[in-house]
Amino acid sequence: MNLDLTAYITLICTSGVLNLYLCFYVFIKRHHYANIAHLFILHTGFTTIYCMGAAFSLLSVNLEEMKFWTVIQYVSMPFSPPAGLLFVMQYVGIKVRKKHIFALFIIPFISLIMVATNDWHHFHYRVFEIDPVLGAPYIHQEIGTWYMIHGMFIFSSMFVAFLLAVYRWKETAKAYRLQLIALMVGQLVPIVTAFVYLMGFTPQGIDPVPMVLWISSFLYLWSINSSRMFTVMPVAKDAIFNSINDGVIVLDEAYRLIEFNLASKNMFPQLKKAMFGKRFADIWFTLSGSSFPFTLENKNSSQELQLFSGDQSQYTYQVRTSPLQYANNSHGLLLIFTDITELKRLQLKLENQAYYDELTQIYNRRAFFQHSKQASIR
Numbered sequence: 001m002n003l004d005l006t007a008y009i010t011l012i013c014t015s016g017v018l019n020l021y022l023c024f025y026v027f028i029k030r031h032h033y034a035n036i037a038h039l040f041i042l043h044t045g046f047t048t049i050y051c052m053g054a055a056f057s058l059l060s061v062n063l064e065e066m067k068f069w070t071v072i073q074y075v076s077m078p079f080s081p082p083a084g085l086l087f088v089m090q091y092v093g094i095k096v097r098k099k100h101i102f103a104l105f106i107i108p109f110i111s112l113i114m115v116a117t118n119d120w121h122h123f124h125y126r127v128f129e130i131d132p133v134l135g136a137p138y139i140h141q142e143i144g145t146w147y148m149i150h151g152m153f154i155f156s157s158m159f160v161a162f163l164l165a166v167y168r169w170k171e172t173a174k175a176y177r178l179q180l181i182a183l184m185v186g187q188l189v190p191i192v193t194a195f196v197y198l199m200g201f202t203p204q205g206i207d208p209v210p211m212v213l214w215i216s217s218f219l220y221l222w223s224i225n226s227s228r229m230f231t232v233m234p235v236a237k238d239a240i241f242n243s244i245n246d247g248v249i250v251l252d253e254a255y256r257l258i259e260f261n262l263a264s265k266n267m268f269p270q271l272k273k274a275m276f277g278k279r280f281a282d283i284w285f286t287l288s289g290s291s292f293p294f295t296l297e298n299k300n301s302s303q304e305l306q307l308f309s310g311d312q313s314q315y316t317y318q319v320r321t322s323p324l325q326y327a328n329n330s331h332g333l334l335l336i337f338t339d340i341t342e343l344k345r346l347q348l349k350l351e352n353q354a355y356y357d358e359l360t361q362i363y364n365r366r367a368f369f370q371h372s373k374q375a376s377i378r
Contacts (some may be wrong), residue, residue, distance in 0.1 A: 070231075091165075249336075249337070257278055270286060270287050305337075
């Protein structure tokens with residue numbers, strides 16, 4: 001075995017051991033971590049199998065062994081990037097559902113089947129043989145149609161995960177940015193390496209991606225120890241904003257719509273993101289068919305509003321306004337809608353019970369004395 005091959009195997013094994021350590025470390029402490037840890041365990045577990053399969057592939061001495069260890073790599077390699085994407089999605093506050101997991105694992109599962117049965121159809125590899133110049137364990141391969149589909153999916157999974165982390169940078173407090181750096185670089189390293197490999201700038205016949213995954217693993221380990229990843233995580237702004245039960249509408253200094261939350265969308269189904277930038281007065285006319293009954297002023301206020309829905313049901317809202325200051329010292333206005341319909345109905349019911357006889361529905365003794373007192377004062 002030449003020195004280059006030994007160095008390749010050593011790097012791949014380092015990546016595999018670090019990922020295995022991370023997988024077990026987080027698994028053992030999973031009860032002390034947030035739910036996100038389960039997706040990280042899945043991601044590092046797949047990566048470990050991929051690295052170990054790649055290491056044993058470089059120890060192969062014939063084509064059959066090389067094919068076998070390639071199939072072992074595909075048991076995990078196609079699943080690792082989407083598992084990493086799911087991990088990042090949940091980290092930034094996107095709720096991961098079973099349908100997301102199912103959808104993201106369809107193509108990896110097909111890729112595994114394609115590689116395992118490649119000798120019958122050659123859709124994944126048009127040619128897969130021992131390199132005629134370098135010999136075993138170096139591979140000469142020509143990619144097929146499914147390989148391109150598989151490659152685009154893997155690249156997209158890692159790139160979207162990277163973009164999600166970048167997108168959260170400004171909204172993340174400085175104390176948590178070390179975690180984001182680890183996530184971004186952890187996704188970027190295999191992306192760049194895979195791109196360089198496909199461009200033909202890496203050693204011939206060798207997949208360099210598992211050789212560099214130790215960098216991502218080291219960054220995750222550093223982040224777990226330095227910034228308490230999994231124990232303390234930033235809560236994404238959107239997750240907080242959309243978890244508020246009150247409807248919140250954000251206007252800029254010219255009273256144009258710039259944001260609204262999920263509760264306000266539920267209150268006013270016609271509210272759409274396409275309305276961003278439009279004057280609130282025009283938007284309210286679209287929503288209610290009438291002018292907004294209050295004057296918008298950049299100050300704290302609280303008033304009640306009655307509104308009829310499409311089925312002619314009457315709703316009562318408490319509308320609070322609050323001044324807002326955001327980026328570049330710009331000023332805006334928060335409109336907070338609280339549904340007090342049931343509270344008003346209960347209030348009217350209690351008032352009715354307090355002043356009217358339940359059987360005859362005429363004024364009771366309390367109402368009689370109250371009206372007599374008012375009449376005497378006059």
